[in-house]
Amino acid sequence: MKKKAPTAGTWVNWAGDESCTPGRALQPRSVDEVAAATKRATAEGRTVRVVGAGHSFNDQVCTDGLLLNLDRMSGLRHVDAEAGLVTVGAGTRLSDLNLQLARHGLALPNLGDIDRQSVAGAMSTGTHGTGRRLGNLATQIESLDLVLADGTRLTCTEAEDEILRAARVSLGALGVITSYTLRVVPAFALRAETRTMPLARTLEGLDDLVDGNDHFEFFLFPHTDAALVKLNNRTDEPIRPPRELAKAVAEFAENSVFDAACRAGRRFPSQISRLNRAVTRLMAPSSHVDQSHRVFASKRSVRFTEMEWAVPRAACAEVLREILRVIDRDRLDVGFPIEVRFVAGDELSHLSPAYGRETAYLAVHMYRGMPWERYFRSVQEIALAFDGRPHWGKRHLMTAEGLADRYPEWDRFQAVRSRLDPQGTFTNAHLRRVLGPVGGSVTC
Incomplete structure (x- = not known):
């Protein structure tokens, strides 16, 4: 069935494949406005959801109730460089936060490979970068400010440790987060190296690659025997950014050329394996030194949908081999690479996918418009x-x-959820599906 075009009042996510028409949409400028709007919605029996940059690939934002956009509640509000702490509005885009921190000689210790999300969206969904000694972004949260369904404001600190552990990765199910205090580090440079390696050698040497680099990740292209590896390491070397021409050519290849290959694969699925091999032949080795946030984040203009799984690090190679075996066995037409990253175990967030174990994240994608x-x-x-x-x-x-x-x-997360949002003001169809009803029991 052909999808209907969005109407003027429709919210659409970045990927363009999830949308909703909220009963009411607001862009509050202050905590007072958030509290008043949330209190009113609760009294009227409306549900409340919060949207950032719309970079989630599922329907967790969708609502026919009140949709709050916190873009006007952004910016760096307080900096304590000596303590390594900053306070930031929840609607701040990571890209803006990186620039503001850099002006103070500070940086986030780790980032994902895109920086267009809002701080609240990235934290609340367990977004991560790569680095075996570093946790996901939510582990950097020292405290946060929360507006509850009745308009009550709550500052979550280690004094309320149980609430903070639930709120770090909460899917927006506890209330409206309006600001964070984050732990930061002095600004640092990374030496970024990118090269292709035979996939078999990459998987055989995985432990050495992960343990031997500050930040290691790789992309493997189905239907080929190649892996694109990225090795980012802290350095005191002088900044040596990529030349503008080389950067423009790389971005053109990663976006325009790749998009053209994906379009061709969507039209001619039988040619995807041939297209993947052609794309891998275009990948050239590179090396440069730059500020960390410029190295971590990449420009992404190709639209897709995505699934990502956190598995025990020790199982990574076996899981990948099994995925590739099934792709070949079932003749799946997969034009996008599989992205693989690594993080430390996390015991600070009840719902962290990396809870209690060193973790490998495996992300699979499909180009827009493809099944x-x-x-x-x-x-x-x-x-x-x-x-x-x-x-x-x-x-x-x-x-x-x-x-x-x-x-x-x-169960500890659900207990906090029932305590803070007993009426289910902050739920929707997605949360009922993945978290269950507020106060409800789940049979495992």
Whole structure:
């Protein structure tokens, strides 16, 4: 069935494949306005959801109730460089925060590979970068400010440790987060190296690559035997950014050329394996030194949908081999690479996908307009067999019944949720599906 074009009052996510028409949409400028709007919505029996940059790939923002956009509640509000702490508005885009921190000689210790999300959106979904000694972004949260359903304001600190552990990765299910205090580090430079390696050698030497670099990730292209590896390491070398021409050529290849290849693959699926091999032949080695936030984040203009699974680090290579085996066996037409990253175990957030273990994240993608469910369902089945947990901001096909026993602190999170939002003001169809009803029991 052909999708209807969005109307003027419709919210659409970045990928363009999730949308909703809220009953009311507001852009508050202050905590007072958030409190008043939330209190009114609760009294009227409306649900409340909050949107940032719309970079989640599922329907967790969608509502026919009140949709709050916190873009006007952004910016760096307080800096304590000596203590390594900053306070930032929840609606701040990561790209803006990086620039503001740099002016103070500070930086976030780790970032994902895009920086267009809002701080609240990235934190609340467990967004991560890569680096075996570093946790996901939410582990950097020292405290946060929360508006509850009745308009009450709550500052969550270590004094209210149980609430803070629930609120770091909360999917917006507890209230409206209006600001964060984050731990930051002195600004630092990274030496960024990119090169291709045979996939077999990459998987065989995975532990050495992960342990031997501050930040290691790689992309593997189905239907080929190549991996694109990225090795980013702290350095005191002078800044040596890529030349403008080389940068422009790289961005053109990563976006325009790749988009053209994806379009061709969508039209002629039987040619995807040939197109993937052609794309890998275009990948040239590179090396440069730049400020950390410029190295971590990449420009991404190709639109796609995504699923990502957190699996025990030790299972990474086996999971990847099984995914590639199923792609070949079932003749799945997969034009996008699989992205693989690594993080430290996390015991600061009840719903962290990396809770309690060193973790490998495996992200699979499908180009916009192409069928994704068969491929994603196959990947999900494989990940579940290896004790996988889904990234909360990406697509998955799980429900609360299947998720509860994968999170050791699931019941503790649900207890906080029932305490802070007993009426379910901050729920929607997505949260009812993945977290269950407020105060409801889940049979595992």
